Amino acid sequence: MNNQENILIEVKNIKKSFGDLYTLKDISIVLEKNHFVSIVGPSGCGKSTLFDVIAGLEKPDRGNVFIEGKNHNGKTGRVSYMHQKDLLFPWSNIIDNVCVPLLIKGYKKKDAANIAAKHFAAFGLEGFEKRYPSQLSGGMRQRAALLRTYLFADDIMLLDEPFASLDSITRKKMQLWLLKIWEQINASIFFITHDIDEAIFLSDRIYLLSPRPATVKGIFDIDIQRPRGSTVFTSEKFNHIKEEIFKLLY
Numbered sequence: 212m213n214n215q216e217n218i219l220i221e222v223k224n225i226k227k228s229f230g231d232l233y234t235l236k237d238i239s240i241v242l243e244k245n246h247f248v249s250i251v252g253p254s255g256c257g258k259s260t261l262f263d264v265i266a267g268l269e270k271p272d273r274g275n276v277f278i279e280g281k282n283h284n285g286k287t288g289r290v291s292y293m294h295q296k297d298l299l300f301p302w303s304n305i306i307d308n309v310c311v312p313l314l315i316k317g318y319k320k321k322d323a324a325n326i327a328a329k330h331f332a333a334f335g336l337e338g339f340e341k342r343y344p345s346q347l348s349g350g351m352r353q354r355a356a357l358l359r360t361y362l363f364a365d366d367i368m369l370l371d372e373p374f375a376s377l378d379s380i381t382r383k384k385m386q387l388w389l390l391k392i393w394e395q396i397n398a399s400i401f402f403i404t405h406d407i408d409e410a411i412f413l414s415d416r417i418y419l420l421s422p423r424p425a426t427v428k429g430i431f432d433i434d435i436q437r438p439r440g441s442t443v444f445t446s447e448k449f450n451h452i453k454e455e456i457f458k459l460l461y
């Protein structure tokens with residue numbers, strides 16, 4: 212059940228087509244303050260499209276996106292958004308890359324660099340300020356992209372499969388890191404993933420979407436105690452939730 216007072220984002224009955232491609236049929240999802248909510252669904256069902264609608268980059272054909280109670284259909288700028296193919300500019304060093312949102316907001320270059328520099332340690336990037344993306348590991352590049360997202364708007368973040376390209380060991384490390392940092396920054400996160408284990412481990416809630424045209428096929432509230440560590444992956448509760456999700460999936 213949702214706690215009405217804590218609702219930050221309410222996505223209500225969203226429908227979206229691209230020409231004759233019927234993508235989102237009827238999607239209603241909610242993000243509460245300080246919650247971590249995952250969206251899981253088959254490839255091509257419209258998850259990234261849903262984020263584009265929430266971020267205001269695409270207008271829904273029907274339905275509404277409310278952020279803090281206000282209608283945000285087609286309005287950009289309130290939430291930060293890490294795209295699925297979030298690439299850092301290869302020609303800029305890491306500090307310049309992560310400063311982009313601050314420069315857009317009107318900060319002077321030096322002030323932006325000072326603000327960003329404060330977060331390099333927490334994001335595991337200390338000492339790499341002047342390096343270029345090609346000189347970083349895959350995990351570090353993802354952390355740099357996350358830092359850039361965080362610097363755009365630190366309280367509501369949309370993360371579209373941020374770890375998809377990583378090997379499984381790095382991915383696990385990044386999941387543990389993300390939880391740790393999320394517990395410190397008090398952000399509210401919508402997170403897209405294909406990985407059920409990742410979704411359970413990270414989330415307060417999972418919305419399972421159907422194939423296109425997408426509807427919400429299942430809602431799972433994950434009542435695993437926080438802070439969570441790697442032992443969660445082998446716990447009885449974890450496996451039970453996984454079984455319930457698999458029942459709906461296959």
Ligand SMILES: Nc1ncnc2c1ncn2[C@@H]1O[C@H](COP(=O)(O)OP(=O)(O)OP(=O)(O)O)[C@@H](O)[C@H]1O
Binds near residue numbers: 254261
């Ligand atoms: N701007 C667009 N114009 C036309 N069609 C689009 C556009 N954006 C997405 N689509 C189509 O909408 C459908 C859903 O795409 P979307 O990227 O939202 O899926 P997804 O669930 O994120 O998939 P994946 O898991 O592979 O990332 C796809 O068939 C895609 O080709």
Ligand SMILES: [Mg+2]
Binds near residue numbers: 258260295
């Ligand atoms: Mg996608």
